[in-house]
Amino acid sequence: MxxxxxxxxxxxxxxxxxxxxxxxxxxxxFGLSACVDARILAHELKPLFRHGAPAEAQAFGKLIKERAGAGIGGEVRIDWPEGPGWLAGHVPIAYALGGTGxxxxxxxxxxxxxxxxxxxxxxAHKLGQVHPDILIAENGKAIRAAEVIARGPRQPEIFIIEYTAGQAIDDVTPKRSSRIIVRFHDPGLExxxxxxxxxxxxxxxxxxxxxxxxxxxxxxxxxxxxxxxxxxxxxxxxxxxxxxxxxxxxxxxxxxxxxxxxxxxxxxxxxxxxxxxxxxxxxxxxxxxxxxxxxxxxxxxxxxxxxxxxxxxxxxxxxxxxxxxxxxxxxxxxxxxxxxxxxxxxxxxxxxxxxxxxxxxxxxxxxxxxxxxxxxxxxxxxxxxxxxxxxxxxxxxxxxxxxxxxxxxxxxxxxxxxxx
Missing domain, CATH: 3.40.1190.20 (Ribokinase)
Incomplete structure (x- = not known):
């Protein structure tokens, strides 16, 4: 069939x-990971390839091109503490709920x-991404996310670089659509x-x-x-x-x-x-x-x-x-x-x-x-x-x-x- x-x-x-x-x-x-994804379209990473971009940015761009050119998605850990802030200041970012569970x-x-x-x-940053009907444990009960009162400071995001078949990333054109999960820190479990x-x-x-x-x-x-x-x-x-x-x-x-x-x-x-x-x-x-x-x-x-x-x-x-x-x-x-x-x-x-x-x-x-x-x-x-x-x-x-x-x-x- x-x-x-x-x-x-x-x-x-x-x-x-x-x-x-x-x-x-x-x-x-469903546990035990949860995060906010900072989603970036790979073809919008042009600032990484411009003359004068930091060496770390250029190295990051090279890694993205190599993986996308080979059709590899997966997950990588990047040692670039300034990376999240630099990306937020140079490329468009959309936020969404992340984590397998x-x-x-x-x-x-x-x-x-x-x-x-x-x-x-x-x-508030995390709860704002959660579907209102997903259940969360609160005071011994399973209640809808929409009913949970937000509290606590905003935590760092996990970055998701999405690339699309036929959509050029600098001088590389992927043949497959996928995404690369990028961690600039180790969030651990929830x-x-x-x-x-x-x-x-x-x-x-x-x-x-x-x-x-x-x-x-x-x-x-x-x-x-x-x-x-x-x-x-x-x-x-x-x-x-x-x-x-x-x-x-x-x-x-x-x-x-x-x-x-x-x-x-x-x-x-x-x-x-x-x-x-x-x-x-x-x-x-x-x-x-x-x-x-x-x-x-x-x-x-x-x-x-x-x-x-x-x-x-x-x-x-x-x-x-x-x-x-x-x-x-x-x-x-x-x-x-x-x-x-x-x-x-x-x-x-x-x-x-x-x-x-x-x-x-x-x-x-x-x-x-x-x-x-x-x-x-x-x-x-x-x-x-x-x-x-x-x-x-x-x-x-x-x-x-x-x-x-x-x-x-x-x-x-x-x-x-x-x-x-």
Missing amino acids: TANADWADLYRDLIADIPRIAGAAPLML PQAAWSLAAIGAPALIALEDRS HDAQFEALSVTLADKAGAGLISGFNSIPYELIDSEVAPVTRMLAKWRKAGVAPIHLELAGYDTPRQRDRVIDQLTGFITSIGMSHSEFQPLMPDSSDLARDMCALGDRLGLERVCVHADHWAAAATRGDAETERQALMMGCLLAGTRASVGIPAYPKGIDARATFATPPLPAVTRHGDWSVVACASPYLEHPGGTVGLGDSFTGGCLLMLGSAHSRISARIPHGEHVKAG
Whole structure:
């Protein structure tokens, strides 16, 4: 099933079912990163390339051109303390909500599904970017962001450089549209004690849990930062939350990435990443299906998900049809975001969307694993590239968590899976 019309019809059927899906959706628990994104269009970075620009600015411009020319997005840490101020004074900047959990929650809020996020920084600058229907823990209750009273100082932003296929950046013209996440500081996790306490209280009613943001922790702090997270996850698992998903993201070094995974092994049940993040994690990869299953076996997981521009795939020990619906909902919400530029309610499939043949069959069996793949509605010239993977993750967890909640509702009390 690879023709545009076939995939488009399947996605239209899914769109028609969104009111039912969102209306019956259980609460999602989404942490542990949140920030304000300072978004810059790469073709507007002309001041970086002008004669007399600071050496740091020129080096930054060179890095952006090299990555965009090679079609690389990802995340980088830049040692240029004056960078944020210099950029703010020389190029146009737009601000928006950032962080995997909040952006995934934003896509669910856009269709009317509930998600509680971790939010330590509750400044007016941060809250002003949060969708009003996203839930935040406040005084022991989950309340709408619109009802939270702003407080505290403004925190530094994370910079997002978006580049578009065919749109020149100085003397380089990218062939692919993507974004580069740039950190001029290490924000760490959101230490939201109210989220931690309330998420544990509500865990028996939650459909799925999402954690992310560990790539912004310096190596020497990983163990101390992860320890309270694993204590919280153990309580989530004891209450029956499934899946508990780690969205991996890009790390400064393999050592940092591997330490995070090692510390979280045994507490998460699912892991997801872009194809460009999967490749260095499995450097000898030659068979995507086999290697996803091997990674799942190595980490003791129930699910491994890999997403790319044109397709998404997952190895699961669960139901293959549920996973197919999860991948498609993820691709639908991401595709809608690419079309509109921000998370939005899907009203149809963009007429410009194309559907490529996935690198794997729709469903195959590999021992006790099912490997599932689908095509995504791809736009060569999207309205935005920020947060597409986050919207994808939110859509997947919506479907997986909803399916798990329906099953759990039929299990007598006390038979939930216990923490490992």
